[in-house]
Amino acid sequence: MILDLDIGNTLSKWRLKDVVSSEIRSRGAVWTREEWRPGADIPDLDVVTAVRISSVARRAVLDDTVALLRRQVGAVHVARSSREMLGVVNGYEEPGRLGVDRWMGVLAGYQLTGGCCSVDCGSAVTIDFVLPGGRHLGGYIMPGLRLMKESLQLGTRNVAIDPDSEADELLAPGKNTVEAVNHGIFMATVSAVNRLYFEVCDREGVSLPLLLTGGDARVVSRGIRVPHALWPDMVYAGLEACFPLTAAERAGRMSGSPHVPDAVELEKIRIGLAFSMLL
Ligand SMILES: Nc1ncnc2c1ncn2[C@@H]1O[C@H](COP(=O)(O)OP(=O)(O)O)[C@@H](O)[C@H]1O
Numbered sequence: 001m002i003l004d005l006d007i008g009n010t011l012s013k014w015r016l017k018d019v020v021s022s023e024i025r026s027r028g029a030v031w032t033r034e035e036w037r038p039g040a041d042i043p044d045l046d047v048v049t050a051v052r053i054s055s056v057a058r059r060a061v062l063d064d065t066v067a068l069l070r071r072q073v074g075a076v077h078v079a080r081s082s083r084e085m086l087g088v089v090n091g092y093e094e095p096g097r098l099g100v101d102r103w104m105g106v107l108a109g110y111q112l113t114g115g116c117c118s119v120d121c122g123s124a125v126t127i128d129f130v131l132p133g134g135r136h137l138g139g140y141i142m143p144g145l146r147l148m149k150e151s152l153q154l155g156t157r158n159v160a161i162d163p164d165s166e167a168d169e170l171l172a173p174g175k176n177t178v179e180a181v182n183h184g185i186f187m188a189t190v191s192a193v194n195r196l197y198f199e200v201c202d203r204e205g206v207s208l209p210l211l212l213t214g215g216d217a218r219v220v221s222r223g224i225r226v227p228h229a230l231w232p233d234m235v236y237a238g239l240e241a242c243f244p245l246t247a248a249e250r251a252g253r254m255s256g257s258p259h260v261p262d263a264v265e266l267e268k269i270r271i272g273l274a275f276s277m278l279l
């Protein structure tokens with residue numbers, strides 16, 4: 001069994017993947033701040049033959065995790081951001097400083113679409129662009145929905161936005177603090193994503209498919225104005241592409257990859273941008 005680990009600032013997500021069938025056998029998540037202890041929602045390491053890790057947590061968290069796993073598992077692969085990988089050239093001046101979860105998302109997105117906008121809605125919301133041909137432009141980092149809410153300190157942190165609410169409801173003026181905050185942070189996030197998508201596509205003269213991942217992807221998806229796809233396993237897919245271990249992975253298949261949405265005509269993007277600039 002392969003253990004894939006995606007250690008974010010809030011949650012450490014894991015999944016077990018069958019080496020032979022390439023099927024996902026189980027999944028879970030633990031708070032990144034807490035130590036891994038028996039009884040918590042962690043995988044059984046006895047069945048694990050290889051581990052792949054993407055981590056943006058503090059260095060000590062990664063070091064402790066790797067030390068623990070190396071004692072029990074032969075092969076431990078740790079992903080790093082690099083200058084060039086799988087046909088993509090990293091847009092950062094110092095490529096190693098790009099968050100490795102962003103790099104994994106960009107690599108997976110590029111493998112699937114040949115050029116895209118990848119958005120990761122976790123503790124932070126990150127928006128990255130990679131053009132056809134493989135040039136990564138760099139991207140944007142904003143506080144995620146939960147961080148924005150917590151920073152207001154209005155006691156609304158435990159009331160999450162229902163991911164099934166319609167965008168129209170979420171755009172309405174809030175009638176109480178919880179609603180006002182939830183609708184405000186929703187608007188802040190989706191307006192920024194829509195606007196940056198329009199801006200960059202216009203500037204580069206290309207219409208790109210948009211891919212969304214992360215704990216808040218479903219909510220954010222409600223307010224995205226262009227065709228897009230949700231890909232919960234996008235970071236894991238980057239690990240699969242960087243360290244292919246199963247037959248399917250070696251053949252270039254990434255698990256859970258969504259149907260790629262048809263990109264909108266560039267002309268429509270430009271009209272959308274002109275319209276948003278009038279407001
Ligand atoms: N059941 C949940 N538990 C925790 N966070 C959740 C849950 N559902 C949605 N979220 C949101 O997802 C975010 C965590 O998403 P995730 O992509 O795992 O972040 P990170 O990679 O930064 O750890 C939280 O900040 C919160 O806004």
Ligand SMILES: CC(C)(COP(=O)(O)O)[C@@H](O)C(=O)NCCC(=O)O
Nearest residue numbers: 008009056097098099101122123124
């Ligand atoms: C921007 C991030 C904090 C996002 O992390 P996440 O929300 O997924 O926990 C992470 O990708 C990171 O630490 N990046 C390093 C800085 C950079 O990408 O420029």
Ligand SMILES: [K+]
Nearest residue numbers: 120121122124
């Ligand atoms: K993120």
